[in-house]
Amino acid sequence: MALHPDAASLSGTVAAVTGGGAGIGRGIAAGLAAFGAQVAVWERDADTCASAAEDVGGLAVVTDVREADQVDRAVATTLDRYGRIDVLVNNAGGVFASPILDVSENGIDALYRANLRHVIVCTQRVGRVMVAAGNGGSIVNVTSIEGVRAAPGYAAYAAAKAGVVNFTKTAALELAPHRIRVNALAPDITWTEGLARLAATSDGGEGAAEREARTALTVPLGRLGHVDDLAGAAVFLASSLSSYVTGQTLHVDGGTSAAGGWYHHPDTGDYVTGAP
16 A cells, blocks of 8 residues: 555554653654644643643643652553553653762662663553553654763763663564554754753853854754754654654764764865864
């Protein structure tokens, strides 16, 4: 049967997006809603949770996904409203410096809980719902380019993100008999509210613009990523357009994972290696 534009539609589906109140998660929630999904925003910040849900006409579920009992309540609340969950986006995460010789055990545990443990817990809980419903489903995990390359100074964070990549493969195999697909998105530098605040509090104005332009030189496509770039990839993985895709990590990074250290020279535009 020929491919039809309806394959991109998410009409009639219900999606839960963790960390959906801001940044990439909010962008993904908006993208899924734009293609017809009913969206439950699972977010621990009550204000951003409410505003994001309002923007997409969805359900605000104030949830700290690091706590399993709160995940269970979020699942129950979403089912009470919509009766089903067809798509899960495990987007919530967090990062801070974690040099091997300096990071505390509490810091290691915090990075594990913020970036890997909840991915496993949410996948388990929602996976059970999907299996019981018998309709298949799609799970999308947001990892990072740091999960597949060295990240000096961020070892514990990078290890957790690498765990997401491997968990994605393993979960894909375990859940495939139930027609549940599991894939991951790996962004690099993506323009979010947090990055905007960081730029505004550095040198401001022209200095921030110059730094953005310099950073963009490290990206083969010549620009920083936008949350809509991740949203488009999430829609693809959530919809039947990707019905034969599972266990994969899609790098939405403008080509930086392929670049391997190559970047555009600021004067000539030619590719060179080293640091810009």
